[in-house]
Structures are given as structure tokens and as C-alpha cells.
Amino acid sequence: MKAFHEYKNPSLAVDLVVFGYHDNTLSVLLLNRKEEPFKDQWTLPGGFLQMEETLRDTCARILLTKLGMKEVFMEQLYTFDDPARDPRGRVIAVGYYALINPSKFGIVAGTMANDVKWFDVKQLPVLGFDHQQIFEAALQRLRSKILYYPVGFELLDELFTITELHELYECILQMKLDRRNFRRKILDAGYIVNTGTKREGLKNRHPELYKFNKHLKKNSFHISTPEQE
Amino acid sequence: MKAFHEYKNPSLAVDLVVFGYHDNTLSVLLLNRKEEPFKDQWTLPGGFLQMEETLRDTCARILLTKLGMKEVFMEQLYTFDDPARDPRGRVIAVGYYALINPSKFGIVAGTMANDVKWFDVKQLPVLGFDHQQIFEAALQRLRSKILYYPVGFELLDELFTITELHELYECILQMKLDRRNFRRKILDAGYIVNTGTKREGLKNRHPELYKFNKHLKKNSFHISTPEQE
DNA sequence: ATTATTTCGCGTCACCTTAACGCTAAGTAA
DNA sequence: TTACTTAGCGTTAAGGTGACGCGAAATAAT
Numbered sequence: 001m002k003a004f005h006e007y008k009n010p011s012l013a014v015d016l017v018v019f020g021y022h023d024n025t026l027s028v029l030l031l032n033r034k035e036e037p038f039k040d041q042w043t044l045p046g047g048f049l050q051m052e053e054t055l056r057d058t059c060a061r062i063l064l065t066k067l068g069m070k071e072v073f074m075e076q077l078y079t080f081d082d083p084a085r086d087p088r089g090r091v092i093a094v095g096y097y098a099l100i101n102p103s104k105f106g107i108v109a110g111t112m113a114n115d116v117k118w119f120d121v122k123q124l125p126v127l128g129f130d131h132q133q134i135f136e137a138a139l140q141r142l143r144s145k146i147l148y149y150p151v152g153f154e155l156l157d158e159l160f161t162i163t164e165l166h167e168l169y170e171c172i173l174q175m176k177l178d179r180r181n182f183r184r185k186i187l188d189a190g191y192i193v194n195t196g197t198k199r200e201g202l203k204n205r206h207p208e209l210y211k212f213n214k215h216l217k218k219n220s221f222h223i224s225t226p227e228q229e
Numbered sequence: 230m231k232a233f234h235e236y237k238n239p240s241l242a243v244d245l246v247v248f249g250y251h252d253n254t255l256s257v258l259l260l261n262r263k264e265e266p267f268k269d270q271w272t273l274p275g276g277f278l279q280m281e282e283t284l285r286d287t288c289a290r291i292l293l294t295k296l297g298m299k300e301v302f303m304e305q306l307y308t309f310d311d312p313a314r315d316p317r318g319r320v321i322a323v324g325y326y327a328l329i330n331p332s333k334f335g336i337v338a339g340t341m342a343n344d345v346k347w348f349d350v351k352q353l354p355v356l357g358f359d360h361q362q363i364f365e366a367a368l369q370r371l372r373s374k375i376l377y378y379p380v381g382f383e384l385l386d387e388l389f390t391i392t393e394l395h396e397l398y399e400c401i402l403q404m405k406l407d408r409r410n411f412r413r414k415i416l417d418a419g420y421i422v423n424t425g426t427k428r429e430g431l432k433n434r435h436p437e438l439y440k441f442n443k444h445l446k447k448n449s450f451h452i453s454t455p456e457q458e
Numbered sequence: 459a460t461t462a463t464t465t466c467g468c469g470t471c472a473c474c475t476t477a478a479c480g481c482t483a484a485g486t487a488a
Numbered sequence: 489t490t491a492c493t494t495a496g497c498g499t500t501a502a503g504g505t506g507a508c509g510c511g512a513a514a515t516a517a518t
Contacts (some may be wrong), residue, residue, distance in 0.1 A: 009238040012321060051237050051319055055310045079308045079323050081284045090280055092241060094308050110272050163466075181506060183467075203511040204465040224505075392495075410477065412496075431496040434484040453476080 010090035014058045015131065017077070017097040018067070020118060021155035026171050027102075027118040028135060029067065030127070034115065037087045037196035038128030042119070044135065047094065059096050067116065073099045073154040078137050085130040093130075097138040100152035146172055147223045150191045153212040161199055161207040162186065169223070178221070179197035185223065239319035243287045244275035244360065246306070246326040246367035247296070247386065249347060250384035256331075256347040257364060258296065259356070263344065266316045271348070273362030273364065275322065288325050302328045302383040307366050314359040324357075326367040328383035330400050375401055376452045379420045382441040389435040390428055391415065398452070406452070414452065419445050 018029040030042040047062045049055060056074065063069040077095035085091065102118070119125065121139060124132075145151050152168050153160075166182050185193060192210040199207050239419065247258040259271040276291045285303065292298040306324035314320065332345070348354065350368060353361075374380050381397050382389075397412050415421060421439040428436050 009240050010280060011238050011280065012241065049239065049321075052312065054312060055308065055321075076308060079284065079305060081323075083281065083283060092278075092284075094310075163464090178506065178508085179466090180468080180508080185505090192293060202465080203515055204463085205467085205515090207466060372497090390495090407477070407479085409479080411496080414476090431494080432486050433492085434486090434496085436495055 010092050011047055011086075012049045013091055013093045014049065014055055014062070015044045015080075015093045015095050015129075015134050016059055016062060017044060017095065017135055018063070018069075018072075019097060019099050019121075019142065019155065020102040021094065021119075021168060021171070022102050024167055024171055026121045028121055028124065029065070029199055030117055030119055030125070032115040032117070033128060041128040042117075042125045043128040044131045055094050055096070059098070063098065067105075069098075069100055069105050073151075075141075077134070077141060080130055080134060082130060093134070095134045095137060097141065099142075099151065101155055101157065159195060159197070159209040159211055161209060162192075163207055165192070165210075173195070173223075182223075187219065239321050240315075241278045242275050242320050242322045243278065243284055243291070244273045244309075244322045244324050244358075244363050245288055245291060246273060246364055247298075247301075248291070248326065248328050248350075248367070248371065248384065249331040250397060250400070251331050251347075253396055255350045257350055257353065259348055259354070260295070261344040261346070262357060270357040271346075273355045273360045274355040284323050284325070289328070292327065296334075298327075298329055298334050302380070304370075306363070306370055307447055309359055309363060311359060322363070324366060325326055325361045326370065327449055328371075330382065330384055330386065332386065357363065372402055379441065379445065388424060388426070388438040388440055390438060391421075394439075396423070402452075411452075 020029065029045065031045050033039055033041055033043050045062055045064075045066055047058060049058050053061070055076065059074055061069070064074060074096055075098075077097055080093045080095060083090060085093065118156045121135075124135065126132075127135065142151070146169065152165065152172070155168060156164060162183050163179075165186065166177065166179060169182065170177055190213055191212045195209045195211055197209045199209055249256045249258065258274065260274050261397045262268055262270055262272055274291055276287060276295075278287050282290070284305065288303055289299070292301060303325055304327075306326055308321045310323060311435055312319060314322065324397055350364075353364065355361075356364065371380070375398065381394065381401070384397060385393060391412050392408075394415065395406065395408060398411065399406055419442055423444045424439045428438055
């Protein structure tokens with residue numbers, strides 16, 4: 001057997017799919033590359049692992065230094081290892097996705113550097129590397145996870161109405177959900193708590209404001225999707 | 230930004246959780262290490278990625294050369310990156326799990342080298358590295374996957390009875406499932422096809438033999454687990 | 459004020475799934 | 489034959505879910 005250090009190692013990177021929700025639109029944060037390869041093309045933010053970092057540290061560093069975000073929800077997705085995925089050489093990428101509330105960081109349209117931009121997930125440009133594949137894995141994970149786990153709260157303000165939560169679900173899942181059944185399921189699951197306050201200033205009836213219930217019992221609800229043949 | 234090759238890279242390895250099912254027992258294949266670190270302790274089979282390999286290639290190579298298995302079901306689990314997980318230095322491990330039918334490879338108890346052994350998942354020894362954690366992730370994945378995806382067939386012979394399939398599910402999930410309801414769900418889902426033949430030589434009524442239906446429609450069944458508080 | 463309009467919150471009901479369980483058939487052993 | 493065990497099919501009551509009705513609350517127009 002070879003000695004431990006004789007193995008040649010590929011480079012190890014993380015690539016991040018950063019989701020944000022704003023104005024009834026689910027968006028992904030993309031970077032316009034200034035270098036080859038894929039110069040002037042849009043790609044996911046990413047970077048190489050430093051020897052003393054965990055993968056999560058690497059993600060946090062990228063989020064903070066490149067995008068000015070901290071303390072965001074993050075989850076490991078999958079590890080992408082196609083030998084040809086990076087034309088510079090062998091690079092293994094561990095994909096992560098993050099959910100952020102853009103309004104928390106003041107990064108809404110227009111306020112960012114022009115090499116960083118939110119794209120509606122329904123209208124993505126052509127992406128460099130294998131980032132289309134990583135993005136699709138992330139969107140699929142988000143869609144399946146939201147059906148049984150309260151992951152959507154990361155995308156909303158601390159206080160929100162059931163209608164806002166409902167719109168978020170319809171937007172992510174890209175399907176209509178009955179308003180009244182959605183309300184019943186979410187409430188029965190105990191995912192949210194009524195704060196007693198109401199959202200003011202709307203032109204119709206003022207809806208009650210809820211917050212996420214952090215002490216929920218798990219696996220207590222399930223949003224069902226239509227049959228697929 | 231640094232040039233591409235200036236980054237120091239950790240070593241990249243795969244660790245394999247190989248599940249086998251035999252005599253109503255779910256087992257995992259472990260190796261007794263002959264070298265430091267963790268000399269004489271049990272660990273998961275694993276190995277380092279070669280530059281021209283995919284991760285799946287690495288897994289296949291380990292399965293073939295160390296264990297004599299080929300063409301097995303395999304799935305990527307998760308990537309483990311604790312900086313202290315390997316005392317020799319920084320090693321990132323991509324966990325995979327595999328499902329095999331031990332009788333296909335003639336590796337039942339006693340026929341293997343004494344540094345390779347099947348262990349009942351309920352009675353594992355102390356494992357080296359962070360392999361306990363990897364094993365637990367694999368078992369959890371298997372348990373949740375079997376509830377909605379026909380993954381159990383990899384562990385059985387090509388032809389099997391519903392009772393055998395039922396016992397496999399009870400063994401993996403570690404819970405009682407009503408025999409008659411299980412039968413109905415599996416049949417309704419179209420996961421299995423009756424072959425018309427029967428298992429002979431049993432002392433009671435001879436059950437019908439089924440085989441896996443490869444042309445199944447997806448997401449068509451769901452085994453529910455009892456409520457958890 | 460009254461009315462129109464829209465969203466919000468609660469309730470109803472029919473249908474389907476599911477868990478629990480009964481019953482008979484098929485095979486072996488006494 | 490009888491006893492016993494596993495296999496295969498059926499029944500039923502309870503709970504969950506989808507579809508949808510209706511009045512309440514808020515605003516704007518008459």
C-alpha cells in the first residue's frame with residue numbers, strides 16, 4: 001500500500017445555490033465570472049476548501065466575503081465528481097444550498113454589484129461548469145423538503161401571514177394549493193403560532209401575523225402533490 | 230486570487246456501508262484494520278480516490294478488489310468533513326452505501342477471510358474513524374428510502390415470496406407491519422409481479438413467487454410508520 | 459350610511475386511504 | 489381425520505384529504 005501522502009488529490013471546492021424569495025418570486029444568486037474558464041458567463045458562487053476549514057466554514061466564508069451574508073440556513077446537497085466538470089483539472093465540488101431572506105441583507109434588485117445578480121429560477125441563463133445540474137438538484141431538494149419539513153420560514157420575515165406562507169409554497173412548488181386546506185394543514189401541524197397582532201395597512205381585511213413554532217413535533221404534516229402517472 | 234494549483238488539497242476518500250440481508254438479519258460488512266491508525270479495530274471498507282476515477286469508480290474498485298463484488302446497487306450518502314476525522318491528516322470522505330445479496334457472492338458466514346466480517350446492525354462493535362456516524366447515516370437513509378422506493382429487492386433473490394419481502398421490511402424498519410395490509414399495499418403499488426410459480430418444500434402452504442416489476446410507476450406507494458411524539 | 463368588492467377565517471361533506479382484524483384455503487404432521 | 493401453521497382474500501370503522509360554501513373584516517365608491 002502506498003504511504004499516506006503519495007496519493008495525488010483532486011481539488012476540493014464548494015458550490016452554493018443561494019435561494020431568495022421576494023415579490024412572489026423564487027430567485028437564485030449568480031455571479032458573473034471575470035476569469036476563464038467561462039469568462040462573462042453566469043455561475044454559482046463557490047470556492048476552494050482551505051485545509052483548516054470544514055465545508056460549512058467554506059460556504060460561510062463565501063457567503064460573507066462575496067455576498068455579505070451571515071448566519072444563513074445551509075444544507076449539504078450532493079458531491080459532484082464528473083472528471084470533466086472543470087476544464088482546469090480535477091475538481092470535486094460539494095454542493096450546498098442556502099435559504100436567505102434578501103430583505104435582511106438589503107440586497108434587493110439594483111443595490112448589488114453588477115457581477116452579482118438574482119435570477120428568477122424560471123428564467124435562468126446558461127450556467128458555466130456543471131452548475132445547471134447542481135442548481136436542479138438544489139431546487140428538487142427544496143421542493144421535496146418543503147413538503148414535510150418547515151423549511152420555508154428561512155425565506156420569510158419573522159412575522160408573516162398565512163397567505164404569505166401560502167404564496168411561498170405555491171411559488172416554490174409551482175402549483176395551486178387550496179387556500180383553506182393549506183391553512184388547516186399548517187395550523188394542525190403546529191408549525192406556526194399566532195402572535196395576536198395583525199398586518200395593518202392592507203386595503204382588505206387585515207390578516208393575523210404568525211411566527212414559526214420552534215418547538216414543533218416532527219413529521220407532523222405532509223402536503224400532498226397531485227398524482228403523477 | 231491564487232492560481233489554480235496553489236491550493237493545498239485534502240485527501241479524498243470514499244467509505245462504504247455495505248448492507249447484506251441473510252437469515253432475517255440485516256448486516257454490515259466490516260474490515261479489521263491491519264495498520265495504524267485504529268489497528269485491530271473494525272472499520273468500514275474504504276479507499277482513496279484516484280485522479281482519473283469517479284467516486285462511483287472508486288467504490289466499485291473497492292467492492293471488487295477487497296470484497297469480490299460487482300454490479301451492486303450503490304448510492305451516495307453524504308460527505309464527511311470533520312477536520313479531525315482521520316488522525317493522519319485532512320481526509321474528506323464521501324460516504325456511499327451499497328445493497329447486496331450475500332448469497333450471490335457466496336460470502337456467507339465462515340467463507341471469508343477473517344479480517345472481513347458481517348455484523349448484525351443491532352450488534353456493531355466500536356468502529357474506527359467517524360465510521361459509526363457514517364453507518365448511522367446509511368441506516369437512516371435505507372430506512373427512509375424503503376418507505377417510498379422499492380430498494381429492498383437488491384437484498385433478496387430474484388424470486389421471492391411476499392412473506393420474505395415482508396420480513397425484510399420488518400427487519401430493516403425494526404417494527405411490526407400487518408401482514409395483510411403490507412401485502413395489499415405492495416400489490417396495489419405494482420412493485421412486484423406474480424410469476425405463477427410457487428416456493429416448494431415448505432412444511433405449510435406453498436406461497437407464490439414474485440419478482441420485482443422494473444416498469445413501475447413511481448411514487449405509487451407509501452408505507453406509513455407509527456406516530457412519533 | 460349604504461353598497462360593492464376583496465381577502466380572511468372557519469366550517470361542511472363526500473370520498474378515499476388505512477389500520478385492525480376475520481375467515482377460508484393449502485399444505486404438513488400426527 | 490384431525491390439528492396446526494402459513495398464505496391469500498375480504499370487511500369495516502376511523503381518520504385524513506380535497507373540494508367548496510359562507511360569513512366577517514376591511515376599504516373604496518356611491
